[in-house]
Amino acid sequence: xxxVSPAEGPYERLARRERARRMETALLALSFDHRAVLxxxxxxxxxxxxxxxxxxxxxxxVKSRLARGxxxxxxxxxxRGEETP
Amino acid sequence: xxxxxxxxxxxxxxxxxxxxxxxGDVAAHLGACAECAAEWRSFNADLDLLSSTPPVEATGExxxxxxxxxxxxxxxxxxxxxxxxxxxxxxxxxPSLVPAAFVLVGIxxxxxxxxxxxxxxxxxxxxxxxxxxxxxxPSGSEANPLFTSAEVSPPRMRSPERVPSYLLKQSxxxxxxxxxxxxxxxxxxAVNVLGGDSDLARPVVDALRRERYxxxxxxxxxxxxxxxxxxxRMEVWGT
Numbered sequence: 001x002x003x004v005s006p007a008e009g010p011y012e013r014l015a016r017r018e019r020a021r022r023m024e025t026a027l028l029a030l031s032f033d034h035r036a037v038l039x040x041x042x043x044x045x046x047x048x049x050x051x052x053x054x055x056x057x058x059x060x061x062v063k064s065r066l067a068r069g070x071x072x073x074x075x076x077x078x079x080r081g082e083e084t085p
Numbered sequence: 086x087x088x089x090x091x092x093x094x095x096x097x098x099x100x101x102x103x104x105x106x107x108x109g110d111v112a113a114h115l116g117a118c119a120e121c122a123a124e125w126r127s128f129n130a131d132l133d134l135l136s137s138t139p140p141v142e143a144t145g146e147x148x149x150x151x152x153x154x155x156x157x158x159x160x161x162x163x164x165x166x167x168x169x170x171x172x173x174x175x176x177x178x179x180p181s182l183v184p185a186a187f188v189l190v191g192i193x194x195x196x197x198x199x200x201x202x203x204x205x206x207x208x209x210x211x212x213x214x215x216x217x218x219x220x221x222x223p224s225g226s227e228a229n230p231l232f233t234s235a236e237v238s239p240p241r242m243r244s245p246e247r248v249p250s251y252l253l254k255q256s257x258x259x260x261x262x263x264x265x266x267x268x269x270x271x272x273x274x275a276v277n278v279l280g281g282d283s284d285l286a287r288p289v290v291d292a293l294r295r296e297r298y299x300x301x302x303x304x305x306x307x308x309x310x311x312x313x314x315x316x317x318r319m320e321v322w323g324t
Contacts, residue, residue, distance in 0.1 A: 020138070043135065043136065048100070048102070063096075070099075074131055
């Protein structure tokens, strides 16, 4: 599940875990609707049309939720980065 | 195109969903504005990080539960939707309230039916301990006499009919214990011999039947009462 390469050292492993933790926190800050569209697009690799079919939503709604989800993720990561020393 | 306009198009630009002319404008702005270019790189870096996250495979149990729930949501709504965990999504909740409303109406109807006062019975119920009074003759009548008490004044003898002394002399040392029922008109309706000398009984009973009384009264109303007397030779000799 976690892609741990044999060449990854302790520092890299710690940094990767920290990034994963920040990403998880930022994702949880999004609303369910925005998170669902974002994960289907970025992680599952579905197109906007496929997402619209899967979630039974208009294509315009998918695109607007995707844009807001991405923006919200960016802001959440930026605010977490500022909080983290 | 302004910086704000360019940044609002980052999402579509990443998906290459902009028209060619808009995409050209955005690209030209990013080439000229260092701040927006840095923002664009950061935007893509964050999303690339998310895209590089391997998807989590659900365990068999979780997948089965998800598919079960999806299957339930595809079916017609029913009461099962009402009893899902509180935090779970409830699609079609309003249609599923229809059977719930029927259940509620049924419960309320049952409660109202139980609360209604029953109609009085038109048919007289059979004899039971609760309605013995209906089967007995009226209290205070000759067939159901009362007993003297604080509320029932005793009858007063109006014309005592003494037992002839010769009859008692004939019967020797006997005595009688009798119950006399004094009727509402003052006459003696019945004399019952409860104990004593049977030879003495008949003439004494005849004499007692001829007695007349002021009737006993209960709340001013004449009532029949039973009085008990022990008649002995001493009573006769006293006359």
